[in-house]
Amino acid sequence: xxNCNQTSTDFILLGLFPSSRFGLFLFILIVLIFLLAxxxxxxxxxxxxxxxxxxxxxxxxxxxxxxxxLNYISTIVPKMAYNYLFGNKSISFIGCGVQSFFFLTLAGAxxxxxxxxxxxxxxxxxxxxxxxxxxxxRVCVLMIIGSWIMGSINSCAxxxxxxxxxxxxxxxxxxxxxxxxxxxTLACIDTWVYEYTVFVSTTLxxxxxxxGIVCSYGRVLRVVHHMNSAEGKKxxxxxxxxxxxxxxxxxxxxxxTYLRPRYxxxxxxxxxxxxxxxxxxxxLNPVIYSLKNKEVMEALRRAxxxxxxxxx
Numbered sequence: 001x002x003n004c005n006q007t008s009t010d011f012i013l014l015g016l017f018p019s020s021r022f023g024l025f026l027f028i029l030i031v032l033i034f035l036l037a038x039x040x041x042x043x044x045x046x047x048x049x050x051x052x053x054x055x056x057x058x059x060x061x062x063x064x065x066x067x068x069x070l071n072y073i074s075t076i077v078p079k080m081a082y083n084y085l086f087g088n089k090s091i092s093f094i095g096c097g098v099q100s101f102f103f104l105t106l107a108g109a110x111x112x113x114x115x116x117x118x119x120x121x122x123x124x125x126x127x128x129x130x131x132x133x134x135x136x137x138r139v140c141v142l143m144i145i146g147s148w149i150m151g152s153i154n155s156c157a158x159x160x161x162x163x164x165x166x167x168x169x170x171x172x173x174x175x176x177x178x179x180x181x182x183x184x185t186l187a188c189i190d191t192w193v194y195e196y197t198v199f200v201s202t203t204l205x206x207x208x209x210x211x212g213i214v215c216s217y218g219r220v221l222r223v224v225h226h227m228n229s230a231e232g233k234k235x236x237x238x239x240x241x242x243x244x245x246x247x248x249x250x251x252x253x254x255x256x257t258y259l260r261p262r263y264x265x266x267x268x269x270x271x272x273x274x275x276x277x278x279x280x281x282x283x284l285n286p287v288i289y290s291l292k293n294k295e296v297m298e299a300l301r302r303a304x305x306x307x308x309x310x311x312x
Contacts, residue, residue: 016176040286041066069282096178108151115209116143174267210251
């Protein structure tokens, strides 16, 4: 029982990078991806904030997605990079809880916000005459606040549980961040009840929004199919397929990881899948949502022209 009460000692994050040249290559690659994600998302936030032509509900939601991604990847990569560079893989008990809380909050908020963005596009294409009535700034604010609040509540419940269970095995977490399911493998009590709550939480915050997004885009594509403009149809098809690809990159690995029973999971597979929804998605979102959007690209072009004219 004495071992079970030792809840104040540090955890050890085993990390993602092997001790080899390949590990160094992966480290450099992920640091570059991290820098690109920071630059891309910060640029998107500033561009939308400074350009009055982008002060629309769609871009308001997009700026929030960039804000979430900016914080999301910053919760994971800096600590992982620090541990690799300095060879110090430890993280304090409280630090692990803080990282887990912010990760789950941002992950839940992004999952719900992506669903809100899909609903925005659904209304814009399927009910264009009612768009200004159904999607107002107030509705956008409510969707954003709701995403943050629901993500925080869910995160608080999971993190509180993780910080209050006894740990009596090795403190080595076979992951590159404090993922609660990975932490539970070190617990010295049966956690089957909590694993059931993870199943319910994943269904509500990930699986249901993903199904809703796929259904909404399916409806959008049916409407697009009956468009008279061949150019408009081609553009809509391209946009929908691209957005669905990015959304799938985020939801599918997440859902697959968290809905599997513990006995079917492997640490290596979990870490590889986690790279998709913690590192790759934050760098893909600003690229996809900007390059496929004429208004954003036009605003970016004008911003670059103003910067160049000032320097001249």
